[in-house]
Amino acid sequence: MAMKSDIQIAREASKKPIQEIGEKLGIPSDELLPYGHDKAKVSQKFINQVRGNKDGKLILVTSINPTPAGEGKSTTTVGLVDGLNRIGKKAAVCIREASLGPNFGMKGGAAGGGYAQVVPMDDMNLHFTGDFHAITSAHNLLAAMIDNHIYWGNSLEIDTRRVTWRRVIDMNDRALRQITASLGGVSNGFPREAGFDITVASEVMAILCLANDLKDLQERLGAMIVAYRRDKSPVYARDIKADGAMTVLLKDAMQPNLVQTLENNPAFVHGGPFANIAHGCNSVIATTTALKLADYVVTEAGFGADLGAEKFMDIKCRKAGLHPAVVVLVATVRAMKMNGGLGKNELDHEDVEAVKKGCPNLGRHIENVKSFGVPVVVALNHFVHDTEAEIQAVKDYVKTMGAEAIVSKHWAQGGEGAVDLATRVAEVADEDPGNFSPIYPDDMGLFQKIETIAKRIYRADEVLADQKIRNQLKEWEEQGYGNLPICMAKTQYSFTTDPNRRGAPTGFGVPVREVRLSAGAGFVVVICGEIMTMPGLPSVPSAVNIKLDANGDIEGLS
Numbered sequence: 001m002a003m004k005s006d007i008q009i010a011r012e013a014s015k016k017p018i019q020e021i022g023e024k025l026g027i028p029s030d031e032l033l034p035y036g037h038d039k040a041k042v043s044q045k046f047i048n049q050v051r052g053n054k055d056g057k058l059i060l061v062t063s064i065n066p067t068p069a070g071e072g073k074s075t076t077t078v079g080l081v082d083g084l085n086r087i088g089k090k091a092a093v094c095i096r097e098a099s100l101g102p103n104f105g106m107k108g109g110a111a112g113g114g115y116a117q118v119v120p121m122d123d124m125n126l127h128f129t130g131d132f133h134a135i136t137s138a139h140n141l142l143a144a145m146i147d148n149h150i151y152w153g154n155s156l157e158i159d160t161r162r163v164t165w166r167r168v169i170d171m172n173d174r175a176l177r178q179i180t181a182s183l184g185g186v187s188n189g190f191p192r193e194a195g196f197d198i199t200v201a202s203e204v205m206a207i208l209c210l211a212n213d214l215k216d217l218q219e220r221l222g223a224m225i226v227a228y229r230r231d232k233s234p235v236y237a238r239d240i241k242a243d244g245a246m247t248v249l250l251k252d253a254m255q256p257n258l259v260q261t262l263e264n265n266p267a268f269v270h271g272g273p274f275a276n277i278a279h280g281c282n283s284v285i286a287t288t289t290a291l292k293l294a295d296y297v298v299t300e301a302g303f304g305a306d307l308g309a310e311k312f313m314d315i316k317c318r319k320a321g322l323h324p325a326v327v328v329l330v331a332t333v334r335a336m337k338m339n340g341g342l343g344k345n346e347l348d349h350e351d352v353e354a355v356k357k358g359c360p361n362l363g364r365h366i367e368n369v370k371s372f373g374v375p376v377v378v379a380l381n382h383f384v385h386d387t388e389a390e391i392q393a394v395k396d397y398v399k400t401m402g403a404e405a406i407v408s409k410h411w412a413q414g415g416e417g418a419v420d421l422a423t424r425v426a427e428v429a430d431e432d433p434g435n436f437s438p439i440y441p442d443d444m445g446l447f448q449k450i451e452t453i454a455k456r457i458y459r460a461d462e463v464l465a466d467q468k469i470r471n472q473l474k475e476w477e478e479q480g481y482g483n484l485p486i487c488m489a490k491t492q493y494s495f496t497t498d499p500n501r502r503g504a505p506t507g508f509g510v511p512v513r514e515v516r517l518s519a520g521a522g523f524v525v526v527i528c529g530e531i532m533t534m535p536g537l538p539s540v541p542s543a544v545n546i547k548l549d550a551n552g553d554i555e556g557l558s
């Protein structure tokens with residue numbers, strides 16, 4: 001029988017009232033702000049009340065370098081939590097919210113898939129509880145106030161050639177990457193080059209995902225650098241007096257969202273930075289709250305372990321004082337084949353040799369995760385086309401790497417299909433050796449931090465950066481930002497900056513195109529190769545297949 005679509009499965013879910021889901025975690029109904037019957041925000045008051053609880057075990061789900069469709073990190077995160085609950089563990093999901101960009105572009109949503117989804121998947125993949133709209137508004141309020149400040153006399157002496165604060169929209173729109181603002185004459189202000197990024201690349205998004213509470217949020221917002229003067233001294237958001245109003249716009253967005261899996265297990269869904277252009281992790285407030293309420297919290301970080309997992313460890317864990325007890329590294333036969341050199345349209349037939357050729361990519365990610373002092377379990381996310389020979393090839397290879405690969409069929413079977421994975425992951429998590437450490441110390445120089453990531457994680461020979469970039473990093477160190485971690489922005493398809501160099505390449509350099517100081521979020525963004533902070537739509541966007549059917553139900557969301 002043909003598998004139902006994700007949205008059909010989600011629509012048929014037997015959801016419980018969100019208050020019952022909260023009760024599973026000890027959240028009283030009056031500490032939930034409901035958004036309908038199946039979504040709610042958790043109150044800051046309750047979050048403050050449980051801050052003293054003992055932490056559960058934190059489990060990170062990452063993956064090998066993915067195909068364009070993604071290898072099932074969110075799906076495995078949800079399936080693993082359902083599996084853990086089936087074996088009697090009190091486990092919760094912690095994932096990111098979906099951006100409308102990939103939803104209507106190519107990649108799809110962020111609610112998992114098959115019988116391992118969070119619901120209501122359509123709400124979650126569309127407007128959800130409005131967090132992304134709030135972030136977009138707050139970001140663009142600041143942009144409007146900057147140009148307005150310049151219009152009314154520019155008392156801060158902003159150098160209009162050095163306004164670094166761009167605008168955002170939660171959509172893939174390449175036409176907005178580079179624009180000229182304030183055209184049309186005197187009443188429209190002073191024309192200058194400007195542009196848009198996608199909302200998930202906004203520093204406001206990063207701050208919402210790293211802040212502990214509203215006070216911390218406002219302080220970080222105020223600390224964002226928005227422009228420089230001619231003497232190159234920074235102008236902050238607090239100089240524009242925008243931080244208060246931005247915090248008002250973000251008041252509700254700051255509170256984590258609670259929904260449920262298809263098997264009625266709790267799922268925190270909050271924040272949504274991409275991992276190729278931002279730090280790629282869900283919010284600290286959701287993760288730390290979940291750890292106070294569940295014995296096992298399973299979270300994910302975007303794209304492959306060279307991006308999301310590295311930034312989870314070196315940015316999120318460092319800043320929030322977290323550490324993963326175990327990492328689940330998702331591999332799929334299809335991505336192994338792609339890393340073995342096959343094209344994205346050649347992945348549906350058996351090719352054991354291609355799987356074997358892709359193994360070094362998996363091996364490098366296993367070594368990288370272990371280099372953070374964290375044990376790893378490989379989850380082979382089973383697809384219907386996978387053959388026994390292909391699966392065996394992965395298992396045999398993983399064994400040579402001193403790890404173990406466990407086949408998980410959560411997509412097709414829900415939690416029942418992930419019981420073996422859940423059993424093993426819980427065992428490893430309970431043995432948590434507590435040896436986690438980031439791969440570079442705070443007091444290492446910024447350029448040296450970039451080199452450490454490039455050489456130790458990507459296996460690059462060198463970092464290529466012109467003198468202007470090196471001088472900019474030195475200047476930020478002199479201004480007191482030298483202790484910040486690095487947020488690498490590069491393609492998700494390769495360890496290199498060339499999306500076509502799959503597998504485990506060596507003998508390459510990492511070209512740095514631009515560096516941006518996210519002084520509010522507290523990291524330095526290093527833009528490598530051709531990666532864009534405003535993606536474009538594909539030739540046939542998913543949007544063309546998204547519509548309402550005769551019953552008014554949504555079709556085409558995945």
Ligand SMILES: Nc1ncnc2c1ncn2[C@@H]1O[C@H](COP(=O)(O)OP(=O)(O)O)[C@@H](O)[C@H]1O
Pocket residue numbers: 006063069070071072073074075076108109110111112113114303381382383384411412558
């Ligand atoms: N085992 C599987 N079989 C078939 N499709 C899957 C499987 N796992 C995930 N998918 C689908 O692949 C896409 C990407 O899954 P997702 O969990 O979003 O990946 P990631 O979080 O790594 O980007 C989704 O459409 C999902 O439904």
Ligand SMILES: O=COP(=O)(O)O
Pocket residue numbers: 070073074107110273274275276280301302303304
């Ligand atoms: O930031 C990217 O996340 P996914 O890997 O979930 O697409």
